[in-house]
Amino acid sequence: MSTADFSTVETPIGPFTALVNAEGAVLAAGWTADAENLRQLIHPRLRPAELRERESLGSITTAVTDYHRGELSAIDTVPVSQHSGEFLLHAWEVLRKVPAGDPVTYTEFAAISGRPDATRAAANACARNAAALFVPCHRVLRIGGALGGFRWGLPVKRWLLDHEERAA
Template sequence: MSRPARLLLDRLPSPIGELLVVTDETGLLRAVDFHDYEHRLDRLLKIHYGPLRPEPGAVPAATRTALAAYFEGQTDALSALTWDTNGTDFQTAVWTALGSIPAGQTITYSELARRVGRPGSVRAAGAANGANPLSLVAPCHRVIGMNGALTGYGGGIDRKRWLLTHEGAL
């Protein structure tokens, strides 16, 4: 975890709503969310970066290209993006585990907890999943309920369904 000197916010189009993409002064990805959840993004940024607020700025070309490629059908394009957050060690472990779920596949919350070495911490893994500031890049939409239900997604269940269909998981 590193503390950035600046945060930059860019807005990019997507088929499921405008994306809010936050990078730092080096171009490292810090957060991705949807425009209609800007209040949540702001809350998460306050938790992770305190008073540091994002200012308008362009996303690096590689990030822009990877996001566009993902929506154009190259569903593994986001796995090449590097990111950093100021989450706890447990949260970072969960978000890293999310990145290891291949596009087109899903896992349960209990499997997520097992993958981070805490099989008895299903609720904690779910909470870390819900606090994920890296929507799409740390693909929390690939985590589903034990019965296969599309439970909880910060961008809304309709977007979760769209993303899983786009990736071939539904």
């Protein structure tokens, strides 16, 4: 029976919770205080049976706090563990390389993920990403700059994009 640790920290856009495995890799994260909801986003092969609340997750909590204060690169090296098919895993790796302050369109994201005709698959990679912030799906927009969707709400996505533009 596996257990994941979680911690919630206040940010300028509300509570942010991260769940980590025993190795310290982020399994799920988002702007919520509902750790159980985050647990359900984790692929069944990685989903922990139990959750254990911690006051802090050490360097991960520090990275979240630093990012929200303007140190955008603080999230870049936080380890993440997600499970899916080859394309989604690759797309999530690609998302981690999209620079803060320089968002891409879903079409551009599909192209840099190696499948230029797979815009819907690229959008699906964003929708199925459980490790928000650390896999920055908020950096993908519709053609023309429209926000598109975001699990944590469009006001959060707008704040993140504006924050990155100001701090970049």
